[in-house]
Amino acid sequence: MPKQFHTKGKPDDFARSYCEQINQHLAATNRFASSRGTKISKILFYKTDGPTVADVTDKNRYKNSAIAQIQNEMTDEEQLLVNDLCKANKLSSDSWLIKDGSLQYNPRFSNIDQAQWNNMRSNYKYVVGVSKSFDPDLLKNHEGKKLSQIIASLKPFERTKAYKYVSKHSNGMTFAVWYLRLRKSDFRETHFSDVVKCEMLMLSPSHPIKTVTIDAISANLIREAYPVCYGADTRWANHLYPVYLTETFCKSHYIDSNIFLSLF
Numbered sequence: 001m002p003k004q005f006h007t008k009g010k011p012d013d014f015a016r017s018y019c020e021q022i023n024q025h026l027a028a029t030n031r032f033a034s035s036r037g038t039k040i041s042k043i044l045f046y047k048t049d050g051p052t053v054a055d056v057t058d059k060n061r062y063k064n065s066a067i068a069q070i071q072n073e074m075t076d077e078e079q080l081l082v083n084d085l086c087k088a089n090k091l092s093s094d095s096w097l098i099k100d101g102s103l104q105y106n107p108r109f110s111n112i113d114q115a116q117w118n119n120m121r122s123n124y125k126y127v128v129g130v131s132k133s134f135d136p137d138l139l140k141n142h143e144g145k146k147l148s149q150i151i152a153s154l155k156p157f158e159r160t161k162a163y164k165y166v167s168k169h170s171n172g173m174t175f176a177v178w179y180l181r182l183r184k185s186d187f188r189e190t191h192f193s194d195v196v197k198c199e200m201l202m203l204s205p206s207h208p209i210k211t212v213t214i215d216a217i218s219a220n221l222i223r224e225a226y227p228v229c230y231g232a233d234t235r236w237a238n239h240l241y242p243v244y245l246t247e248t249f250c251k252s253h254y255i256d257s258n259i260f261l262s263l264f
Contacts, residue, residue: 002062003045015043032259044069044111072109079105079112082123091126096217098224100243103129103199106169121173122203128217129199132238136192139163139177147179152191156184159218162209164202174205180218182225185237194237196221 006014022040026033033039046069048062058064078099085091103124107117136148141163150160162178182194198221200209224240232244 001043001045002048002066004048006045011045015045018043030262032262044073068109069111072111075105076110076112079117079120079123082127083120086123091123093126095126096220097127098221098240098243099127099129100247101129102131102197103127103175103201104167104170104173107171118171121201124201125203127201128221130221130240130243131197131199132235134179134197136179139165151179151195154179154181154195156181157222159198159214162211162214164205164208166205174202176200176202176209176214178214178218180221182222182240183228183237188237196238196240 008014019040019042026038026040028034030038046062046065048065082091082097082099085097091097105117107114110117112120136151137146139147141147141150141161147160147163154160159180160178162176165175165177167173167175176199178198179195180198182196185194188194198217200214200217202209221240224242227241229236229239229241229244232239
């Protein structure tokens with residue numbers, strides 16, 4: 001909701017009270033919500049002025065600000081989930097987590113306070129970020145040349161060297177980044193089809209991640225690429241099968257848009 005919607009008292013108190021009003025109304029008037037125990041548990045307030053509103057002439061600027069706030073919450077939930085896994089001792093040198101996409105979270109786009117955000121980065125020792133889409137010209141080799149040609153010429157099951165990358169978006173945190181061709185394919189649409197970008201957070205930039213670790217991770221990622229979801233979408237060649245299967249399972253449980261909108 002827009003920040004101006006909150007007019008009295010502390011924002012948290014107002015949000016809690018208003019959630020109770022919404023839930024009472026849903027329970028009394030909406031059969032779908034009441035039968036499934038659907039409740040609103042949190043309200044996020046978005047700004048309607050200042051630097052977060054890029055173009056004041058854009059008629060969708062409030063909608064875009066609201067969507068941005070929701071996306072912030074989603075990435076925060078990802079980090080909190082990793083935090084819970086660490087607390088439960090689910091991650092170790094024998095139990096790694098694949099994160100679909102980059103690990104380069106931006107603290108500017110977070111609803112978590114800075115101290116908690118910084119502390120949670122230590123949870124990523126046994127997490128690998130794997131991106132199906134990437135900018136092949138992001139990094140340069142030791143000669144200052146762009147990597148796109150090197151990536152495009154990768155042979156099946158081959159990887160590039162691992163490069164140290166300091167991310168401006170993640171408070172200057174350092175990552176080990178390498179590119180891996182997952183499979184041998186005769187149906188390659190582009191030179192970058194079936195190549196994924198792999199990332200690991202370097203908790204100590206002065207201590208590089210060992211080659212044997214990166215090789216082991218790469219070998220296991222190749223194994224996770226099979227069986228293959230041929231033609232399931234335009235990026236089928238870049239999919240890790242467990243990730244694809246998890247996405248498919250989650251999407252099969254989405255509430256139909258018309259039903260969801262009827263709640264409001």
